Amino acid sequence: MQPDKHPIDEVFRKKLKHYQVPPPAGAWERIRRGAAGGKQPFTSGKKHWIWALLLMGSLMLGGYYAFKGEHATALPTDSMAMGTEQESLLNTSGKSSAAGSEVKAAEESKVSGLVPLAEENTGQTKRAAETKQQAEATPKANPIRKEVPQQPQQALPETDKEAGNSPEEPMQQTTAAPDRYERPPARVRVQVSISPEREQQATSNAKPEGHKKMGTRIIWNKQKVEKVLNQVLYLKKDIGQ
Amino acid sequence: MIRLRKRSITDEASLIAAIRKGSEKAMSALYERYAAKMMGVCRRYLPMPEAEDAFIEGFQRVFQHIEQYKGEGSFEGWMRRIFVNHCLQYLRSKSRLLSVETEETEAVADELHVAGDVLAQLQEEYLMELLERLPKGYRTVFNLYAIEGFTHAEIAGMLNISEGTSKSQLAKARKMLQTWITEEAQCSRTNIL
Incomplete structure (x- = not known):
């Protein structure tokens, strides 16, 4: 409480206590900008930034998983350089209506045996052996399979000449093969062996110039490889392996 | 509509x-x-x-x-x-505040008296001009005491000065203001006559 009240004080208090001066132009904009830089709640601009960051994060995450999945399904290039270890040999025997097409040959021929050369690709040799034992314990009436004796697992030559085989002398081989592949091979070598009766039947049906001799072929096309593998699995089921 | x-x-x-x-x-x-x-x-x-x-x-x-x-x-x-x-x-x-004089002076403002009618006729803009003409220390203390209504103790705490200094500053501010107002009143009477 002020003890003394001077007349000059009273005059100034009355006239200047609520004295008003118009604020300068542009002051509100400066205040608003300064308040936004302080501890104001989220403005719409900040919300947009958050949404943009979330969108970018989700896109990057999706892209990463997509790349990862693609990389996992893609075949490593160095696996192809592994040579015969990475190859799966499909030894089929049967009728081949179109000699130039490995897929059709596999479709129409009967499987005599599959030799997995790359156990790394399968990773399921134990399971294959079990299925083989089951198949032997419950043999089905398959004359072709009965004719095929088992041979030791070995790397097969690339051509018939190297193998010393001729189309008339079928090479028969029976092994167990996995039902599925953890890592599908980059290429498969298909060796088609055919019985003399079917060979004679095939050569009589096919045109002389279009006929290709049976033998070992290497399939590089990825789609064809998958087709052949599917056919092999199908034939394996068909013959009860 | x-x-x-x-x-x-x-x-x-x-x-x-x-x-x-x-x-x-x-x-x-x-x-x-x-x-x-x-x-x-x-x-x-x-x-x-x-x-x-x-x-x-x-x-x-x-x-x-x-x-x-x-x-x-x-x-x-x-x-x-x-x-x-x-x-x-x-x-x-901004280092502008208050080269406040520390000596305490008695109230000299009471020696001058301004007529009430003269004070009542003063315009707000003119009073603002007078305030601006005051030294910063005087102006600050006068503002705080006369217009805002703070006591000398409060002003001393706010400005980190003693109460006596606050009183002295206020007295000097009043004296200057009264002088200016009196001079202005005399000039206006002379112009009228």
């Missing part, structure tokens, strides 16, 4: 609540309501370029610390206190 209703925030409590929620519209409304008054406060303590800066920074401080207003007393008084403190802080930070 659809008549659109615009919700105007008139109640001060709802205005403060909206500002606390971050409503820019409410901030603008509060600015429109008190900008001229607070600019007047700043102008009493500071000359023009500095007064504008203090005005802007004062409003920013109000918006940033509005949660500290507990509803005790008027909101305008709370705002005014913020602006006054900011002006004093501005003077201190």
